[in-house]
Amino acid sequence: MSGTTAGKISSEEELIRTYLAPLARANEGAFGLRDDCAVYEPRPGSDLILTTDAIAAGVHFFADDRPEDIAWKALAVNVSDLAGKAAAPRVYQMALSFPEAPTHAFMERFASGLAEAQEAFGIVLSGGDCDRRPGPMTVTITAIGEVPAGLRLTRDGGQPGDAIFVTGTLGDAAFGLQLRRGDEAARAWPLSTHERAGLVARYLRPLPRLGLAPLLRRHATAAMDLSDGLAKDLGRLTRAASAGAMIVRGSLPLSEGVRRLVAADETLFDAVLSGGDDYEILFTAPPGSEPDVAAFAQAQGLMTTQIGTLVAGAGLMLTTADGERPLAAMGWDHF
């Protein structure tokens, strides 16, 4: 059956040559994936940003997700880290492991999802590793991006008084996950078919906020992407800055569907605060920079929203119509 789309791939070499090498074609330093190392030429005047994230079937994605979506997500979650550092994506290394040899049909679709994501993010495959081993299918990517030499956009640069911003809308992916899972409760949610599909897409196909880089480079004092939920990730940012944060509940940017869900059932609001997989960017900027941030975002057609302020002290407070309450550091832990 080898060579047909239904058959299984017969060797590591076939998998690399047929499905992965085309993804590295635009990268001279990848040597067509025929070598065991790649060469990367840094652009003069640049520092590199390195990040590594793995996704596994049954943990970070569903085993029956579309292969295109698995591939997209594996690359997107890494590129999102680069976006959070205002880095321009360049190349990635990918380690694939399968419990059994994948079919040609699977790999064709997986590779097409990667090709699409590469094109969208401006990144290209440089090398990697393929193995068969027990356990879930896993995609481990190390992505490399570039920033102007000396740019250090870390978590810890925020100062009390800085405005706290997020891109896009929060919680969509958390609700999308429940819809994708087919949760009983989710089936009753007052959402249109279109809204349901939109939320699921936010979960399956995160879109790294690469367009924000010029703004971050110019204004941000600290930045990171949101992958483990606002409460948890904001907790990390504030602890790194030895500061606290005051968040205004009414300012949290919600998509129309999520706004309706939360209005109908207040308990669902927790998913906005602690749901993972947002892949938006959380950043801080000095007081007074708000108009510049707003003007840049508008000019670029990007959505950014001030959700609160860094304050002296520690801990996260949420201001609601009923007053203030502490925001527990909920969210995803990998252990």
Add this chain to the structure above:
Amino acid sequence: MSGTTAGKISSEEELIRTYLAPLARANEGAFGLRDDCAVYEPRPGSDLILTTDAIAAGVHFFADDRPEDIAWKALAVNVSDLAGKAAAPRVYQMALSFPEAPTHAFMERFASGLAEAQEAFGIVLSGGDCDRRPGPMTVTITAIGEVPAGLRLTRDGGQPGDAIFVTGTLGDAAFGLQLRRGDEAARAWPLSTHERAGLVARYLRPLPRLGLAPLLRRHATAAMDLSDGLAKDLGRLTRAASAGAMIVRGSLPLSEGVRRLVAADETLFDAVLSGGDDYEILFTAPPGSEPDVAAFAQAQGLMTTQIGTLVAGAGLMLTTADGERPLAAMGWDHF
């Protein structure tokens, strides 16, 4: 039990802070592993070499191997790829996955093995990812090294007439694996306790041939590390060069123990040709360079041996006392 060496690690954050962050201390760009990206400053005039290899329990190592050895091997197999490209190791990204939270005792020993390997290879941790997921414990590393800008030491640079060299001795790790596994046959091998331990150590603790870099940069037309067995890896090198190879059996460098084993049982010679995990370097150099190669190796205290010659045509031939025979491209395939 948290905090005792017998207890299990309770969170990703604890694992990173307690055991991994110290490994990144010498790397300013790792930000104490408190950020989700690392910064890497390329040295001016350098190109980077990228390589990725994963090792998994039950596939590439034994689940009951010493944690120090697992860690060493995970890093060594990657650094060996860099050594095969004459690159100076710089930093690495590491993705760890565990089926259940590891104990403090395990991580302490695992981290000490990494620390030892970092010191030996001159490389430092820059970042990574930790997850719990079903399946075997897995260590996936992307290592980054540097070469002088423009240096391209690929597999495909060999020309007919070039001499073929290997470092060290071949097959030790293949026999070490059988000893480690406790194979019935291996127990009867005529080896001293010291020799047994030496072969097992070759399997458990590969030592990347980093000292060879100046020689490779100066003389090599093609180079790669030997991980999947001489026959298979030489097949790759010759196919990449569109050439064949003539190997002289009597010239293959064997340790004393392996020489004795093979003399006692001719069938064991296959392990020399096709056994994996040598982590020696296979390289070619132009005709006439043999004396320079020998002189350099001697001066550096390194062992290099000419094992044959690249020839026009295709395929691998082995010259023995009984004449010539084709060398089948045996060796390890990951599928």
